[in-house]
Amino acid sequence: MGGPARYNHGAPHRYLLKPYAPVLALRGCPNRCTFCDSSAFACSTPLRVRRPRKVVEEVRYLQARYGVREIQFAEPLFNWNRDWVLEMCDRLGRLHEPVAWSCHVRMDSLDEELLGRMVQAGCWNILFGVESTNVDVLNAANKPLDIPQVFHLVKAASRMGCQTTASFVFGLPLSTEKTIRQTIEDAIYMEPDYAQFFLHKSVSGEPMHEGDRVLSGFEVRANEIPGRLYLPKGIASAEQLRELQREAYRRFYLRPNYILRRTRSLLKPGQIARLFDGVSRLGGLLKP
Numbered sequence: 575m576g577g578p579a580r581y582n583h584g585a586p587h588r589y590l591l592k593p594y595a596p597v598l599a600l601r602g603c604p605n606r607c608t609f610c611d612s613s614a615f616a617c618s619t620p621l622r623v624r625r626p627r628k629v630v631e632e633v634r635y636l637q638a639r640y641g642v643r644e645i646q647f648a649e650p651l652f653n654w655n656r657d658w659v660l661e662m663c664d665r666l667g668r669l670h671e672p673v674a675w676s677c678h679v680r681m682d683s684l685d686e687e688l689l690g691r692m693v694q695a696g697c698w699n700i701l702f703g704v705e706s707t708n709v710d711v712l713n714a715a716n717k718p719l720d721i722p723q724v725f726h727l728v729k730a731a732s733r734m735g736c737q738t739t740a741s742f743v744f745g746l747p748l749s750t751e752k753t754i755r756q757t758i759e760d761a762i763y764m765e766p767d768y769a770q771f772f773l774h775k776s777v778s779g780e781p782m783h784e785g786d787r788v789l790s791g792f793e794v795r796a797n798e799i800p801g802r803l804y805l806p807k808g809i810a811s812a813e814q815l816r817e818l819q820r821e822a823y824r825r826f827y828l829r830p831n832y833i834l835r836r837t838r839s840l841l842k843p844g845q846i847a848r849l850f851d852g853v854s855r856l857g858g859l860l861k862p
């Protein structure tokens with residue numbers, strides 16, 4: 575028998591302080607984006623939301639019992655309701671021992687004032703679900719977003735000192751090489767600290783558009799969720815989609831400006847180990 579399993583800390587940009595712990599403040603999502611598991615499972619797991627007081631009691635317990643210094647709110651959508659988020663911020667901001675926290679947001683239910691309250695209450699890291707910057711693709715995915723507002727909020731969060739990750743999905747219905755290339759350009763121009771580019775996996779009950787296909791037996795990479803690949807009519811093959819994904823990672827992370835920005839951040843303590851971890855993960859994503 576070997577020794578105890580090594581704890582996998584996840585991607586280095588996902589945490590700031592150790593020890594950290596995940597907390598689930600709600601289950602499910604009130605939205606119905608066509609490509610998302612949370613939407614597909616909505617019938618079996620309806621939205622269940624915990625009271626902010628109970629969530630913050632759990633945070634206090636984790637601090638006292640395990641010395642936890644950071645909380646990762648693990649639900650796919652934290653800002654499901656503005657008043658609920660404000661109450662969470664009030665309570666988290668009043669903790670005797672401040673806690674750093676991170677969360678995932680949907681951009682059409684976010685505004686600059688709410689963002690400011692979240693950052694004041696200790697939120698240091700936000701994942702923004704952008705998916706695409708093409709309006710038709712977003713509408714077909716039942717996730718209409720105001721793209722100028724998306725740019726504005728990502729930049730506002732950065733100005734407030736919050737780390738930003740923008741998440742994109744390639745292969746949504748109506749997407750083509752052109753819309754994906756535009757999304758890559760926009761991801762670069764948006765300037766989040768990190769970007770992730772997923773391939774669209776078909777989810778149960780998702781409406782199929784005419785001419786679109788679903789491929790089984792698609793080879794998945796480490797850290798990728800297994801599943802059947804959704805290929806929209808405008809994309810010729812899985813290989814084309816994979817190549818666009820590689821191009822996105824290459825163009826986003828291997829820009830001289832970006833490398834310079836990240837190099838400057840190495841001046842902060844503990845960043846060199848993170849950099850090596852990040853570079854080895856990027857190497858995996860760029861492999862042919």
Ligand code: SF4
Binds near residue numbers: 603605610650
């Ligand atoms: S993508 Fe986000 S907002 Fe849309 S259904 Fe999934 S969790 Fe909800």
